[in-house]
Amino acid sequence: MxxxxxxxxxxxxxxxxxxxxxxxxxxxxxxxxxxxxxxxxxxxxxxxxxxxxxxxxxxxxxxxxxxxxxxxxxxxxxxxxxxxxxxxxxxxxxxxxxxxxxxxxxxxxxxxxxxxxxxxxxFCMALTEPDAGTNSLELRSFARAEGDGWRLNGRKVWITAVPQATRMLVVARTARIEEVRRKTEGITLFLIEPDRPGVSHAPIEKLGTHTLPSSSVFFDEVRLEAADVVGEVGRGWPALLEVLNTERIVTTAGLVGTVRLALRLAVDYAATRKVFGDRPIGAYQGLQFPLAQAHALNEAAALLNHKAAALCDRGLPYGSAANQAKLLAAQAAAQATERAMQTMGGMGYAKEFDAERLWRDARLFRFAPVSEEMVLNFIAQHDLGMPRGY
Missing domain, CATH: 1.10.540.10 (Acyl-CoA dehydrogenase/oxidase, N-terminal domain)
Incomplete structure (x- = not known):
């Protein structure tokens, strides 16, 4: 290698x-x-x-x-x-x-x-639903056939940057769950304009990631045409998995960068801050060790993410590596941003020192775009060969 x-x-x-x-x-x-x-x-x-x-x-x-x-x-x-x-x-x-x-x-x-x-x-993507959450196969937004197109009804939640998007990738069923042999069947991807008649959205107030709004999206008899379909009608699940797995790689890369930024802010602060005598607080092992631990975990996440990306580029299976990298990076970001704030003491709580913003934003990725628990389920089932427990 x-x-x-x-x-x-x-x-x-x-x-x-x-x-x-x-x-x-x-x-x-x-x-x-x-x-x-x-x-x-x-x-x-x-x-x-x-x-x-x-x-x-x-x-x-x-x-x-x-x-x-x-x-x-x-x-x-x-x-x-x-x-x-x-x-x-x-x-x-x-x-x-x-x-x-x-x-x-x-x-x-x-x-x-x-x-x-x-x-x-x-762009934005309308996937998550209030009653499905992580279990995307349970989505209920339904596009019923009408002439040479469809009429879409349903609701999505936690959809990012809807007001700024010129196109929305919508994941919907064109065959109901009760009508298919496998839940992976009957799912279709559509690409539409967010301002198409029948589409509406409302903002969700949230803890962080304030630079990108989140919305609930509603579809009321939205007309869909054949030209809106991305991929094959009723066979959108494999395409969706490809989108979601590459999303993992991107998520992890952002978290890796977050850890490096948080550690830099903490180290720079600790190098000049003096409380007890002339030694900077950065000399104290009580501050050094947690930051060093977060750094080591982050570097492991980065390497695993690079492996996932390289496998993806070669057309080889990369889902396991991408999921594991995301798990480690989210944990490293949680540790690094928390310990950066702790290193700064009271100033870590001040907006002007940036650590609190990094902490708020990174917290999202402990459960998005896939939760830690679901990643661990995936590892147990697909990498360790253990029985499905959910």
Missing amino acids: DFSLSDEQRMVVETARRIGERFGPAYWRDLDARKAYPAEAWAAICEAGLCGVALPEEYGGAGLGMLEMALAIEQLAAGGAGATLAQMFMLNPIFGGVSLARFGTAAQKRDLLPGLIRGEAT
Whole structure:
């Protein structure tokens, strides 16, 4: 195994590092306070070609892979954004890019991928439902056949960046659970405009990730056409899994960057803060050891995530590695942000020192986009061969 980066990968890393530093902690602190969308940062990311780093060259992308995307996100998150930066990549090159590049029609790719890569088209995905949650196979949003199209009714919850999106990837049933042999059958992906007649949404107030709003979404007799289908009618489950597994890689990369940022903030503070005599508090092992432990766990998560991304790029199974990396990274981020706040004492509770924002934002990823418990279920069943217990 070769852990060195290619010249192309080093260029991606350096480009992302410069943009990450350009939009540092103060930028994201201000957006968090105003609950404002990071349009300027995303425009710079797209202008630098990082949005399309893993998307096909024929549509304006770089034609690289998920590994390069993960490396870029790590740097962007570490520059000042923290974990919420990864959500921008989930929304666009994953929900929009992966679904279209791998499963879209020629017309869909031609019409939408160039705008996505340039940052002119933005995406969201309507998957989670109030009565299904993590168990996506229990989703009940239903598109009944009508003429050469469908009428969609249902409700989604915790859908990110709906007001800013120009396209929404909707996961719905075109055959009811009671009508199929397996629950994986009868699921279809549709790509529609969020302002299509019959679509409405309402904001959800939340603890963190304030730069990207979350919404409940309602579908009331929404007309769907054949041209809206991504992939095959009734056979959308494998495509959805591909989107969700690549989402894991992106999530982990953002958490890895978050840990590096939180540790840097804590170490810098501890290097100058003196309480008892002339020795800085950074000399105390009671502060050093928890930060060192979080660092070690984070580096393990990064390497496992790089493995998952490399396997994905080679067309090999990568779901186990992606899930395990996400589990470790979320735990490392929880430890690092908590201990950064503890290192700073009272100032860790102050917004101007940024640790509390990183802590609030990273907390989401202990249960999203998949909970720790479900990842452990996956590991027990698929990696250890234990019986399904849920």
